[in-house]
Amino acid sequence: MIRQLLPAPVTISTSQALEEAYLHAAEEHLRTNFVSSIDGAVEIDGVSGPLGGQADRAAFSAMRAVCDVILVGAGTMRAENYGPVKMGEDRMARRASRGQAPLPRLAIVSKSGALDADAPLFASQPPVIVYTTSTGASRRDGLADVAEVVSAGDGEVGLKTVVSDLRSRGLGRILCEGGPSLFRALTREGLVDEICLTISPILAVDGRANSDSSGASVPVPLQLQAVLEGDGALLLRYRPLAGS
Numbered sequence: 368m369i370r371q372l373l374p375a376p377v378t379i380s381t382s383q384a385l386e387e388a389y390l391h392a393a394e395e396h397l398r399t400n401f402v403s404s405i406d407g408a409v410e411i412d413g414v415s416g417p418l419g420g421q422a423d424r425a426a427f428s429a430m431r432a433v434c435d436v437i438l439v440g441a442g443t444m445r446a447e448n449y450g451p452v453k454m455g456e457d458r459m460a461r462r463a464s465r466g467q468a469p470l471p472r473l474a475i476v477s478k479s480g481a482l483d484a485d486a487p488l489f490a491s492q493p494p495v496i497v498y499t500t501s502t503g504a505s506r507r508d509g510l511a512d513v514a515e516v517v518s519a520g521d522g523e524v525g526l527k528t529v530v531s532d533l534r535s536r537g538l539g540r541i542l543c544e545g546g547p548s549l550f551r552a553l554t555r556e557g558l559v560d561e562i563c564l565t566i567s568p569i570l571a572v573d574g575r576a577n578s579d580s581s582g583a584s585v586p587v588p589l590q591l592q593a594v595l596e597g598d599g600a601l602l603l604r605y606r607p608l609a610g611s
């Protein structure tokens with residue numbers, strides 16, 4: 368169960384209701400979504416999965432369900448081993464009723480263009496769009512056989528060009544799933560309309576200082592005690608779960 372505290376307290380008990388909560392305010396809208404531990408970690412042992420609980424996963428899926436395109440940096444694609452987007456029939460039917468394609472498109476930003484053409488996400492149909500530089504686009508390692516490679520700048524990938532190209536394809540509702548480098552660059556360019564942040568009830572601590580005998584991180588789970596809001600700030604009270 369998910370409770371909306373603001374703007375008005377609402378209990379959201381179905382995936383359809385959660386999707387509706389994330390419907391975009393406009394047909395051209397760039398939303399970023401990321402999850403962080405209490406102490407600001409965006410990954411544990413190189414991936415974000417251990418930070419996201421059930422509610423975060425539900426919101427992640429709802430945001431995917433309402434967007435036209437998922438935009439991801441190459442670092443995240445590599446670290447998270449992205450695959451083709453999948454969705455249930457009910458979600459696809461709701462997308463159709465809103466005039467959207469059955470599945471959102473995937474788009475990757477890579478300055479180098481050094482992407483593995485055998486990576487699972489390149490099985491996507493329609494093909495993944497890869498935005499890169501003119502140098503990246505001229506690489507001859509088979510990427511153009513599995514993806515639509517777009518040169519969006521010479522020395523750098525022009526993110527304004529990326530966003531306007533997506534819009535010109537009718538993919539105006541953009542969901543950026545990371546990672547931090549791409550977030551920062553989009554923010555610097557003033558392209559972000561909305562930031563969705565999940566604060567996970569986990570203290571990541573430091574992987575090395577807080578690791579088990581295998582060297583893997585051992586995050587500390589927390590329990591949420593209270594949520595207060597003031598001047599847009601969320602005041603959260605947590606305590607470590609007993610036995611952790």
Ligand SMILES: NC(=O)c1ccc[n+]([C@@H]2O[C@H](COP(=O)([O-])OP(=O)(O)OC[C@H]3O[C@@H](n4cnc5c(N)ncnc54)[C@H](OP(=O)(O)O)[C@@H]3O)[C@@H](O)[C@H]2O)c1
Binds near residue numbers: 401409446546550
């Ligand atoms: N907590 C979360 O919600 C969350 C979300 C996403 C990712 N992550 C984590 O973040 C880590 C990856 O971080 P990251 O900063 O490396 O991710 P990233 O932004 O996805 O990837 C960086 C790479 O993407 C390309 N790129 C990004 N911005 C670019 C720009 N403005 N112009 C041209 N290319 C650009 C470059 O690719 P090339 O190297 O190919 O040139 C760059 O090396 C992973 O551990 C992942 O698990 C966490």
